Amino acid sequence: MNDMGTSYQPGLVQLLISAGRTMTTLLDERLQPLELSAAKFFTLYILAEAQQEMAFSVLAQALGTGKSNVTPLIDRLEKDGMVRRIRSEDDRRVIYIRITAQGTERLQQAQAAFTDITDSLKGEFTLDEMNVLSGLLARFVTRYCYPD
Amino acid sequence: MNDMGTSYQPGLVQLLISAGRTMTTLLDERLQPLELSAAKFFTLYILAEAQQEMAFSVLAQALGTGKSNVTPLIDRLEKDGMVRRIRSEDDRRVIYIRITAQGTERLQQAQAAFTDITDSLKGEFTLDEMNVLSGLLARFVTRYCYPD
DNA sequence: CGCATTTTATTCATAGGTGTATCATTCAAT
DNA sequence: ATTGAATGATACACCTATGAATAAAATGCG
Numbered sequence: 001m002n003d004m005g006t007s008y009q010p011g012l013v014q015l016l017i018s019a020g021r022t023m024t025t026l027l028d029e030r031l032q033p034l035e036l037s038a039a040k041f042f043t044l045y046i047l048a049e050a051q052q053e054m055a056f057s058v059l060a061q062a063l064g065t066g067k068s069n070v071t072p073l074i075d076r077l078e079k080d081g082m083v084r085r086i087r088s089e090d091d092r093r094v095i096y097i098r099i100t101a102q103g104t105e106r107l108q109q110a111q112a113a114f115t116d117i118t119d120s121l122k123g124e125f126t127l128d129e130m131n132v133l134s135g136l137l138a139r140f141v142t143r144y145c146y147p148d
Numbered sequence: 149m150n151d152m153g154t155s156y157q158p159g160l161v162q163l164l165i166s167a168g169r170t171m172t173t174l175l176d177e178r179l180q181p182l183e184l185s186a187a188k189f190f191t192l193y194i195l196a197e198a199q200q201e202m203a204f205s206v207l208a209q210a211l212g213t214g215k216s217n218v219t220p221l222i223d224r225l226e227k228d229g230m231v232r233r234i235r236s237e238d239d240r241r242v243i244y245i246r247i248t249a250q251g252t253e254r255l256q257q258a259q260a261a262f263t264d265i266t267d268s269l270k271g272e273f274t275l276d277e278m279n280v281l282s283g284l285l286a287r288f289v290t291r292y293c294y295p296d
Numbered sequence: 297c298g299c300a301t302t303t304t305a306t307t308c309a310t311a312g313g314t315g316t317a318t319c320a321t322t323c324a325a326t
Numbered sequence: 327a328t329t330g331a332a333t334g335a336t337a338c339a340c341c342t343a344t345g346a347a348t349a350a351a352a353t354g355c356g
Contacts, residue, residue, distance in 0.1 A: 015286060024168075028314085066344060093350065118159060220336095240321065241321050300353100304350085307348075310344085315338105325330085
């Protein structure tokens with residue numbers, strides 16, 4: 001579904017979907033040498049930003065994805081030693097996720113790949129265009145991802 | 149990964165991914181009553197546009213996705229009676245996919261859901277903004293989805 | 297207190313996406 | 327003609343996502 005622009009007039013619907021997939025692919029490609037996926041990267045990113053361990057459900061919320069999806073994601077990250085599960089003492093249902101030193105290190109390497117992409121974009125689009133695009137996309141996401 | 153804009157400054161990378169997911173979700177929601185997914189919808193759409201049966205690999209190309217992904221997709225559509233596989237007489241390796249009458253009918257119902265979304269967008273964005281957004285997204289996709 | 301409800305994470309079924317390998321068929325080259 | 331390369335669809339392993347069901351723990355209320 002990445003090239004829906006070849007044989008017909010792609011509307012905004014197709015373009016938004018294609019662009020999202022293109023960017024995910026781009027990110028995956030650059031992260032592959034580090035054995036990270038886009039999903040793993042964003043998870044580490046959020047955990048590092050938080051500066052502290054994060055409740056499982058809060059993390060799922062921040063990732064904007066269901067908990068049932070996050071469980072195996074954390075499984076893989078934990079298996080790789082990027083992250084640790086910590087059972088809460090107060091409420092034994094809740095599990096905190098903490099990024100490990102190794103995870104922090106890996107994230108820092110990955111940030112380079114991330115800024116690579118941004119730099120590449122700067123070569124293709126003017127700063128003004130990027131601001132316009134960001135603004136419009138942000139409006140779309142906030143409007144349609146959190147409907148009234 | 150849909151709301152990466154709440155707690156930190158989302159860059160274009162996150163915004164593009166989030167926007168793509170938001171739109172896919174939007175489309176899936178509207179198509180759900182018709183028991184269609186976005187992927188199924190686009191498949192039927194392409195087949196109907198083609199006005200004739202389409203070689204399996206051409207369809208995969210048009211969908212911009214790998215063949216290994218299209219096989220089970222066609223399986224599901226065929227099970228639903230939306231589509232039929234037809235083995236080529238000339239070259240018995242190739243399989244043609246043909247949309248059925250039932251598939252055409254379902255697609256027509258789905259088009260309404262599709263234009264619903266476009267109409268909704270027209271309420272949130274000016275025509276000018278939508279053109280700008282389309283233009284920038286198209287440039288991004290063509291530039292990064294078919295790298296030199 | 298006891299019991300129903302809610303909350304938290306997990307599991308399962310289903311869907312969609314990737315890359316790699318496989319298998320039959322066709323085409324090309326000797 | 328028979329071998330060998332290329333091609334078309336599928337199989338398989340993996341990752342990401344969703345919704346529904348489940349188990350365990352906490353909460354609340356009569």
